[in-house]
Amino acid sequence: MTRSNAxxxxxxxxxxxxxxxxxxxxxxxxxxxxxxxxPFVARGAGAKLRIGMPTILSGRVAILGTxxxxxxTLAVNQFNASGGFGGREVELVVRDSKGQPDEAARxxxxxxxxxxxxxxxxxxxxxxxxxxxxxxxxxxxxCLHTCSETSALTADPKLRKPTAFRSARQGxxxxxxxxxxxxxxxxxxxxxxxxxxxxxxxxxxxxxxxFVEYLTIFAPDVEVVNEAxxxxxxxxxxxxxxxxxxxxxxxxxxxxxxxxxxxxxxQANLYQIFAGGLQWFSGGLADPPxxxxxxxxxxxxxxxxxxxxxxxxSAANKAFYKDFDAISETEPTNWSWQTYTAVQFINQALAxxxxxTDGMALAQEVAGATVDSPFTESGTxxxxxxxxTIIDYPVAWGRSRPEPKGFQxxxxxxWEQILxxxxxxxxxxxxx
Amino acid sequence: MDLDALFGCLSVPACAVTQVxxxxxxxxxxxxxxxxxxxxxxxxxxxxxxxxxxxxxxxxFALAAYQLTGNFLAAxxxxxLGMALFGAIFERLFVSRIYGRDVLxxxxxxYAFVLILDDMVKIIWGAEYRMMGMPQSFAVPPLFIAGxxxxxYYLFMIGISVVVGGLLWLGIARTRFGxxxxxxxxxxxxxxxxxxxxxxxxxxxxxxxSLLAGLAGALAAPVRSLTPGMGLSILxxxxxxxxxxxxxxxxxxxxxxxxxxxxxxxxxxxxxxxxDGAMFVMMALVLILRPSGLFGRQV
Numbered sequence: 057m058t059r060s061n062a063x064x065x066x067x068x069x070x071x072x073x074x075x076x077x078x079x080x081x082x083x084x085x086x087x088x089x090x091x092x093x094x095p096f097v098a099r100g101a102g103a104k105l106r107i108g109m110p111t112i113l114s115g116r117v118a119i120l121g122t123x124x125x126x127x128x129t130l131a132v133n134q135f136n137a138s139g140g141f142g143g144r145e146v147e148l149v150v151r152d153s154k155g156q157p158d159e160a161a162r163x164x165x166x167x168x169x170x171x172x173x174x175x176x177x178x179x180x181x182x183x184x185x186x187x188x189x190x191x192x193x194x195x196x197x198x199c200l201h202t203c204s205e206t207s208a209l210t211a212d213p214k215l216r217k218p219t220a221f222r223s224a225r226q227g228x229x230x231x232x233x234x235x236x237x238x239x240x241x242x243x244x245x246x247x248x249x250x251x252x253x254x255x256x257x258x259x260x261x262x263x264x265x266x267f268v269e270y271l272t273i274f275a276p277d278v279e280v281v282n283e284a285x286x287x288x289x290x291x292x293x294x295x296x297x298x299x300x301x302x303x304x305x306x307x308x309x310x311x312x313x314x315x316x317x318x319x320x321x322x323q324a325n326l327y328q329i330f331a332g333g334l335q336w337f338s339g340g341l342a343d344p345p346x347x348x349x350x351x352x353x354x355x356x357x358x359x360x361x362x363x364x365x366x367x368x369x370s371a372a373n374k375a376f377y378k379d380f381d382a383i384s385e386t387e388p389t390n391w392s393w394q395t396y397t398a399v400q401f402i403n404q405a406l407a408x409x410x411x412x413t414d415g416m417a418l419a420q421e422v423a424g425a426t427v428d429s430p431f432t433e434s435g436t437x438x439x440x441x442x443x444x445t446i447i448d449y450p451v452a453w454g455r456s457r458p459e460p461k462g463f464q465x466x467x468x469x470x471w472e473q474i475l476x477x478x479x480x481x482x483x484x485x486x487x488x
Numbered sequence: 489m490d491l492d493a494l495f496g497c498l499s500v501p502a503c504a505v506t507q508v509x510x511x512x513x514x515x516x517x518x519x520x521x522x523x524x525x526x527x528x529x530x531x532x533x534x535x536x537x538x539x540x541x542x543x544x545x546x547x548x549f550a551l552a553a554y555q556l557t558g559n560f561l562a563a564x565x566x567x568x569l570g571m572a573l574f575g576a577i578f579e580r581l582f583v584s585r586i587y588g589r590d591v592l593x594x595x596x597x598x599y600a601f602v603l604i605l606d607d608m609v610k611i612i613w614g615a616e617y618r619m620m621g622m623p624q625s626f627a628v629p630p631l632f633i634a635g636x637x638x639x640x641y642y643l644f645m646i647g648i649s650v651v652v653g654g655l656l657w658l659g660i661a662r663t664r665f666g667x668x669x670x671x672x673x674x675x676x677x678x679x680x681x682x683x684x685x686x687x688x689x690x691x692x693x694x695x696x697x698s699l700l701a702g703l704a705g706a707l708a709a710p711v712r713s714l715t716p717g718m719g720l721s722i723l724x725x726x727x728x729x730x731x732x733x734x735x736x737x738x739x740x741x742x743x744x745x746x747x748x749x750x751x752x753x754x755x756x757x758x759x760x761x762x763x764d765g766a767m768f769v770m771m772a773l774v775l776i777l778r779p780s781g782l783f784g785r786q787v
Contacts, residue, residue: 115717118615284760291712291721292517294642295756295763298510301637302493302503302757315617315713322619323711326639327630349713351621386616 104147105140105413107132107402108167110160110188111179111203113152117314119345120203120391124179125150126384127392130376131399133383141411146403149173153184160184164191174413175199177398179391182206182259186215193217198405198418200398203391205230206262210445211487219415221422221444223398225390225451227266230339230360232477233451233469235270238309238337238358242275247306247335249281253296253320254311256285263311263339270477271309281305286316293320297327306335313340318349330354342454342463344387350461357456359463362390363431367452367466372430393431397446400427401439433468447471494758502635507753509638509646515749516649517704521722522729523656523741524700530736531673531693534583535591537598539726540719541605542698546571546705547714548609551620554709560623564648567706568699575698576691583694584687606716617713626710645707652703656696657738669693673736728767732774734784743782 109128111121128148136145149171153160160180164187167173176199178188185204192199199220201209207228210216241247252268254260264283272278282303284296297320300308312320317340330336340346341359361367365377365388376396380388405421412418424441431437432450440447451469456462482488497503525539536542546567553559553566582601586593622641630637660666672679672689680686704722712718729748733740748767755763774781 114610114615115715119617122615284756287721287764289721291708291718292514294510294513295752298506298753299756299760301506302497315715318617318619319711319713322622322713326622326641326711327637345616349617349619351619352627385614 104145105175105406105411106147106149106171106173107175107177107399108164108171108173109148109150109177109179110153110163110167110184111150112155112181112184113150115155117155117181119314119386119389120181121150121152121179123345123384123386123389124177124202124391124395126380126386127388127394127396128177128179128399130380130383131396131403134379135399135403141406144411153180155181155184157183157187161187161191164188165195168195168197173197175402175418177202177395177402179203179395182209185209189215189217189220192220192415196415198402198413198415198422200401200422202395202398206259210443211482211485213443213487216444219419221401221419221439223401223439223446224394225449226445227263228478228481229447229451229469229474231263231266231270232474234267234337234339234360234453235272236274236470236473237453237467238267238271238307239274239278241335241358242271242278242307245306245335248278249304249306250278251282251284251300251303251305251308252280252310253284253286253300253308255288255290255313255316257288260285260288260311264309267309267311267337267339286312286320289316291319293323296320297324297329300324300329300334301327307337308334309337309339311339313343314346315349317341318346321350321354322352325352325354330357340390341456343389344462345389347456347461347463348387353456353458353461355456355458358453359456361450361452361454361463361466363388363393364454364463364466366462367450367454368431368433370430370435372428372435376430397427397429397431397437397449400429401425447475489759489762491758494754497754497757502632505634505636506638507757508750509633509636509642511746511750511753512646513642513749514752515745515747516646517708518722518725518729518748519653519742519745520649520700520704520707522726522733522745523653523738524697525726526730526733526736526738526741527656527700528694528697529730531669532579532583532587532690534587534594535598536583536697537595537723538578538601538605539697539701540721540723541602542571542575542701542719543705543708543722544609544714544716544719545574545605546702547709547712547718548613548618548705549702550706550709551613551618551714554620554623560625560710563620563709564703564706567709568703571702571705572695572699574702576695578698579691579694580687584690602719609716613714613716615716617715619713620709622710641710648703648707652700653738653742656700660738665692725767728771730781731771732781734781737781737783740781740783 111124113121132146132148151163153163176192176197178185178199178201180188182204185201196219201222202224205225205227207226210222252264254264268280286296336357338359343362401422405418408421409417422439426436426438429437437446437449452466454463454466457464521543528534528536549570550563550567554563586597626641630639668689729741729744733744751766752763755766
């Protein structure tokens with residue numbers, strides 16, 4: 057048996073078969089295109105403008121992603137229905153990061169480099185947002201963070217990126233407003249003995265520390281006598297509930313949120329811990345899906361504003377609620393209005409740049425921009441140019457009512473005071 | 489560390505009653521899950537890593553039945569019996585193919601089903617958390633025992649768990665089925681040679697183990713939020729229980745569950761930042777001093 061080096065006749069070289077040199081050139085070009093990214097291919101005139109959205113669509117905090125996605129979808133649909141810009145429509149590309157920061161970074165890079173997205177809406181929780189922030193800093197695309205409340209993301213100049221903005225509430229703003237609200241109630245009602253019960257991870261600890269800091273600034277006589285730190289996603293809170301019974305505080309502050317908060321309150325209701333006048337202050341209770349998930353909402357619990365179809369009591373807010381309800385299986389959340397607002401900023405910037413999606417060109421238009429907003433009593437929200445974060449958004453605190461389940465008696469935060477104290481805080485942190 | 493609070497509580501009956509009842513509540517649910525896990529391992533030699541997912545499915549089955557009928561007993565039945573049936577079928581179709589295989593194969597199979605069942609729940613019930621809510625008959629003020637409040641639902645939960653645990657022990661120690669189960673755990677070839685249908689026996693054991701996980705899920709449904717993946721944390725604690733109590737020992741699972749429950753309850757007062765650590769220290773001590781567990785068979 058002889059072995060021939062001759063090629064199979066059917067595969068013999070012909071004028072249609074590329075030479076080895078051609079193959080190498082083609083492969084090299086392919087690699088180069090991949091490295092440079094597909095968006096350049098997708099940027100044909102009239103092609104859809106793709107906005108990428110890494111978010112969490114699975115796991116216990118999936119509602120963060122689903123309610124953000126639906127709000128973005130609503131805003132994009134409205135934009136397209138109004139004609140887009142120059143006939144060019146916007147398309148939303150949503151990807152699940154599963155709540156893992158490294159996955160959020162990878163997905164973001166893929167959205168831009170492979171899927172042709174020219175703008176990023178980062179609807180990740182804080183840990184993911186920091187990862188996405190680094191990626192968009194490298195890629196130079198416009199990015200709006202819509203869920204992270206961790207102040208450092210935009211307040212720290214070392215972390216801030218020229219094309220990244222935050223369209224979300226911020227811990228320091230809530231801490232000042234919440235601290236003042238709680239302090240006034242503490243002084244009026246003699247709530248001197250406080251306890252905290254927050255999830256044991258970075259957000260829970262930071263959020264609680266900031267609230268307590270400003271509570272004690274506004275009411276120096278208040279004393280925090282006990283701290284409980286249940287694990288994130290703790291299934292059973294009975295041991296923490298009974299600890300409240302033993303400590304017998306006048307008031308509790310909690311940064312619990314989502315299903316954890318629902319579980320805690322349902323288990324607390326079994327012991328009727330609120331029947332004796334215990335005051336509850338929460339950073340996350342007034343989200344409609346949480347209110348609705350609770351089978352029994354005790355009266356008089358305090359929460360910062362998350363979203364309320366009746367506050368502000370305006371036609372624009374009610375229209376948003378109705379439109380959102382038409383496309384979503386969940387009710388709007390805090391993340392919904394923040395993401396909707398982000399798309400408003402993007403649309404306004406695109407109109408100003410006549411469709412130019414260059415990151416820096418869009419960033420110049422977003423910085424300092426003001427959009428009409430259904431979510432504020434003033435009717436507008438502003439993106440502060442100096443540190444790329446929104447201000448004048450709703451930081452009201454309200455009280456729960458059992459029937460119909462919801463919140464009422466919203467008291468607006470004093471933005472002038474918030475901004476003054478925020479500046480002092482930034483100086484203490486070395487950010488200014 | 490606040491040992492004053494801990495000893496202060498122990499000296500006040502109201503506080504002691506509340507904390508002991510808290511320990512029982514945590515411990516009894518854990519016992520149901522861990523005893524199922526232990527039973528399956530003791531007889532079949534399979535470490536069912538999907539047991540937490542069975543607990544989750546039991547809770548969702550109960551939720552579905554409750555929403556359909558508004559009857560809590562129907563919900564309990566759906567969670568427990570639904571999972572018994574599911575477990576028996578699961579054993580016949582999948583687990584039976586890996587008997588005697590490497591433990592990695594068990595891990596692979598079970599972990600695959602954890603992912604599949606989580607996604608299945610997501611598709612059917614959605615990714616968001618769900619609440620069943622307290623059945624009307626239990627939505628009443630807590631009872632006061634020696635001045636300490638104890639919710640009636642928790643008394644019901646503890647009662648059911650103790651009764652089921654007792655029945656399980658009686659069933660294994662005093663019935664013909666129990667004898668066969670113990671014999672199969674000791675020498676399955678001999679049991680088969682004596683004409684016992686071991687396939688049916690194995691499916692039954694897996695079904696009973698799954699029933700216990702499903703019942704725990706159904707009992708937890710009124711007070712815990714239901715989410716895909718909710719079984720993971722209870723699975724980890726169940727493994728701690730089985731290590732402390734002894735793999736395959738129902739009595740061991742009971743004692744270890746109580747230990748964990750009471751550690752959680754009193755630890756949250758006396759050493760709140762070291763509660764999880766204390767559980768693992770207990771487990772490590774048992775592994776060092778008595779590797780087969782407190783009630784496990786000495787090898």
